[in-house]
Amino acid sequence: MRAAGLHLGLVGLLLAAHFVLPAYHHGVLARVMVLAAYATGYNLLFGYTGLLSLGHAMFFAAGMYGAGLGVRFLALDPGLALLAGVAAGALLGLAVGLLALRTAGVAFMIVTLMFAQATHLGILLAGRWTRGDEGFVLQGPERVVLGLDLGDAAIRYLAAWALFSAVLLLVLRLVSLPAGRVLVAIRENEERARLLGYDTRAHKLRAVVLSAAIAAAAGAAYALLFGYVGATFASVQYSILPLLWVLLGGAGTVIGPFLGTLLMFYLIDTASGLTPAYMLVAGLALVLLTLFAPQGLAGEVRRRLAPWLP
C-alpha cells in the first residue's frame, strides 16, 4: 500500500509539475521522463533479474528507427509509429535474448555489447535511408497525432508523462507479482530458482523482451517528441548511460531509475554552468557516491529508512 501510494504520488507530482514548472525545467523534465522510462526498462533486466546488458542502446535505437523510418517512409501516424517502434524493439529483444541468454555474467555483457555495435554499424550501413550519423529530422506535420502536435511543449510533456507513468506502474505491478519475484530469485540464485521448478530460461527471456520493448518505447517517444532520429543514440555511450542512471538512483528499486536520470541531468547541467570542467565534477560525484551511497539513492533510502520500498 505504502509502495503504491508513493509511486502514485510521484505520478501525481509529475502531473502537478506540468502546471507550475518554469519553461526550461518543464522541458527538461519531459526529456528526463522519456529517458527515465528507458532506465526503468533497463533496471527490470539489470536490477531485478541480475543481467547486466551493455547493449541496450540497440533496443532504444530499434524503437527510434522503427518509429522514425515508419513515419518517414511509410507515412505512419505517430501513434502507429510508436507501436511499430515497440514491436521492432521487442523483436530484436527476442532475437538477442535467444542467443545472448546462452551466456551469463561478463560474457552476457560482451555479447550484448557486440550485438549493439553491429546494430550501430548497420544503421550507418543503411545510410541511404537513415542518413547515418547525421540522422534525420521529423518535421512538425509528421508529428501530429489526433490533432495534437507533439512538438508543442505542453503536449510533449503530457505524452512523456503518460509514457513514464505507464512504464513505472507496469514495473511496480510486475515486481509485486509472482513472475516478478521469480526474477529476483533468479538474480539472487539462479540455480536454486531452477531447482524450485521455475523455467528460469523462459523467465529471463521474457524479462529481456519486456525490457527491450520498454527501451524501444522510450526511443520511439524520443524520436516523435523531439523530432530527431540519429545513430548517436545507438552508440555505446547510450548503452552505458542507463546503467549509470540506474546505479546512481538505486538498482532493483522501482523509483531509482527516475531519480538517477534526474540527478545525473541536473548534476551535469548545473556543473557545466559553474565550470568548463564539468565532467570532472560529474566524475568526482560518481566516485563519492560509490564511497558514501553504494546502493544508489533509493537503495540507501531502502537500507536506512524504508525497508518496504519495492
Add this chain to the structure above:
Amino acid sequence: MTLATTTRRGALKALGAGTAAAALPLWARYAGAQSAAPIRIGFQKHATGIGATYGRWYERVSQAAVKRINEAGGINGRPVELVTEDDGTDPKRGAEVVEKFALEHNCDIAFGTLFSHVVMGSAPRAGELKLPYFVVSEGHHVASGALNRWTLQPGITDVKSQVRAMAPWVAANLGKKVTMIFPDYAFGHDHRDNFSEAIAAAGGEIAGLIAIPPTETSFTRYFPQVPAETEVIYHVMVGPGVLTFVKEMGEFFGPSRPQVFGFIDSLEGVDLTSPGLEFLEGTYFWEGNPRYAQPDQTSHDKAYRAAVGVDDNGASVDDPRDVSTYAHMFGCWETLNVIRAGMEAAGYAGPEDRQKLVEAVEAMTEMPLSDDHPQGAKVFNGKTHQVFGPQYISKVEGGRLNVVHTASIEDGMYPDEVDYTTQPF
C-alpha cells in the same frame, strides 16, 4: 511584408497556447525594461567530444568577432555578449543546450554549431522555440530542406557547393580517373554523391570508392583497394584518426603515388610539418580559407588574422605549434557579422523581433569582400538559407600551402532544393 506580419501575429497567438506562455512574460520583461542590456548570443560549443579541436577555435574567433562588434558600438546601440554552453558534440545535449539558451539564459539567438548531427538534433528544438539558429557547419542539411525556417547558414558554404566547385579543376589539372576515400557516414556520402556527379559532368570518372568505417584507427589495409589505373586520389577524413590516415597513405604509396587531392578537413588543426607528413609535399588540398598568408593577401585577411590571434602560418601567435582550424572558423566571424547586419536591418530590439531578424537575413543577397567577410565575397540565397562563396585549392610546397586556384562562387552553385520562405514561422 503585410503577409509576414499576419503570420507573425498568428505565430504569437499559437505561442500563447503552449508552455511558451510561461516563458513569454520573461521575454517581455527583459525586452521592455532592459533595452540597453546586452544582446545575448548563445554559442553552442563543441568543448568536449570529437569536435573539441574545432570548438576551441570557433570560440576564439567568435569572441574576437564579438569584441570587434562591441568596439564599433555593438548592435543597435547595445553591446553583444556570447553565452557559451558545451554541447559535448552530441545531438541530445545539443538540443538541451538550445532549450537552455532560449528558456534559461534568455538568449536572443543561438549560433555556432559545426557537426552535422548536432545541428540536426538541435534544429527541431530551435524551430519549436522560435529561436533563430545560425549554424556554421558546412553541412548540406540547411540547403537540402531538412530543417526549418529558423535555421540558417549565412557564414560558410555547404559541402555540396564546395565539392562541386572542385571537380572541374581536378579533372582538368590532375587526372580523369579518381578514387575517393571517405568516411562511411553522411558527411562522406555527401562528398561521394556530389563529387561523383560533378566529376562525370567535367569529363572524368570514378575509378574506385573506398568508404572507411567510423571509429577506424588504422587504414593501411584499405589502400590496396585503390585501383591501379587511378590517376587521382581524393581523400576527406575527419576525427582524431586523420593524421594516421595521411601518414599511412604516405607509407603505403611510398615514392610512386598518384596525384593526391584532399579536403583540408583531413588535416584541420594539424601542423603540416608533423612527423610522417613529408609525403604530402606536392599534393593538393581544398581550403575554405587559405591557412598560410598568401603573397596577394588582402587587407581584410590581415586584419582578421590579427583580430583572432593567428600568425601567417595559420597557428596561434602565442604558440606556433597550436594550429588553427583556419579553413572553417572564418564562418563564425562572418556569421556574427551577418547577424549584426540582420539585426540592424530588422531594427532588432528584443526577442519579439526574432522573426523580423530571420526575414531580414532572408532578404540578404550580395555580401562584398570586406573586413566583415574576409574569406571572400558571398552570395546569400534567402530561399535555401545557404550562403555561397569562393573556394581555394592549394598545393603543399616546402611544408606550406600555396593557393594555386580560386574557384568562383558560380562554380559551386546548384539548383535550389527548398524554399524556406514559403514555410510559416
Add this chain to the structure above:
Amino acid sequence: MDFGPHLMLALIEGAVLSAVLALTAAGLSLVFGVMRVVNVAHGEFYMLGAVAAWFVAAAVGGAGPAAFLAALALAPLAVCALAAAADLAVLRRIAHDPERTIVATIGLLYILQQATLMGFGPDARPVAPPFNARIAIPWPVWEEGGLALTWPWGLSVTTYKLFVIAAAAAVLAGLWLMLTRTRAGLVMRATQWDRETATAFGIPVERVYALTFGLGAGLAALAGVLVVPIQQAHYLMGGDALLLSFIVVIIGGLGSLPGTLVAALLIGMSEGIVSVFFSPTLAKILATLLVALVLVFRPQGLFGAAGR
C-alpha cells in the same frame, strides 16, 4: 593490388593491431582475473600512456630516438603509480565490490578524460618514431622459367611496426615468466585463486591488489606509448581500446593469459582479413557478429574452464 599481396598486407596490419591489443588486454585480464573487477577506466590508462609519452618526448626534445626511449621508460611507470594510488584511495575503500567498482571507474574515466582535455588539449599529437624505414616486401610469382620475386605496389611494412610486434611479444613473455616463475606471480595467483585463504596465509591482499591494478594500468600505458608514433595521442583514444580489450579478455577466457593472446590475434586478424573480402563497414559488422557468436556457443571463452 592482387589478392595474395592484399591478404599479406592485411595480415601484417592485423599483427600490429593484435600486438597492441594483446598488451592492453593482458593488463585488463590481470586486473579482472586477480581482483574480479571490471576496470572501466582501463582505456584511459592506455590513453594516459600515449599522452605521457608526448609530454616526456616534448620535454626531452630532439629528433633522435632518445626522446622516445625516455617516454618508453617513464610513461608506463608514471601511469602505474597513478593507478595504484587510485586503487588505494578509492577501490580499496569500497572493498572492490564489482558493481561499485564499475561506477567508481566510470567516475575515474570522466576525471582522467577531462583532466587530459584541460592539460593536453583536444588535438591529436604525434611522437616521432625512433626509426621508421619503409621495407618493401617481395612477393613470389610463377613465371616462365621458375619462381620470381616481384615488388607489388604498396606491399610494405615499416621497421617501427616490426619493433612494436617484437616489443609486445617480449613484454608478454616477461609477464608470463613473472606470473609463473617468481614469488610475486605466485602471490598474485594465490590471491586470484582464493582471497580468504591468501589472507590467512599472511599475504597482504590489499597491497597485492594495488600492485596488480598498477601493473595492469602500466601494461595499457606501455601499449599506448608503443602506439603513439603510429596513431598519435588523443584524449578520446581510450574508448575503443577499452571495448576491444574487454572483448579480447572475455573471448580468451577470464584470467587466462594464453587465451588473451590468442583472442587478440583472432580479433586483430579477423577484421583485417574480413575486410579483404567485404566492403569495410559490412566487414566490421560481420567480424563483430562472428566474435559474438563465438561467445554465444562457447560462453566460457576459448581458454576458460567450463562451468565456472
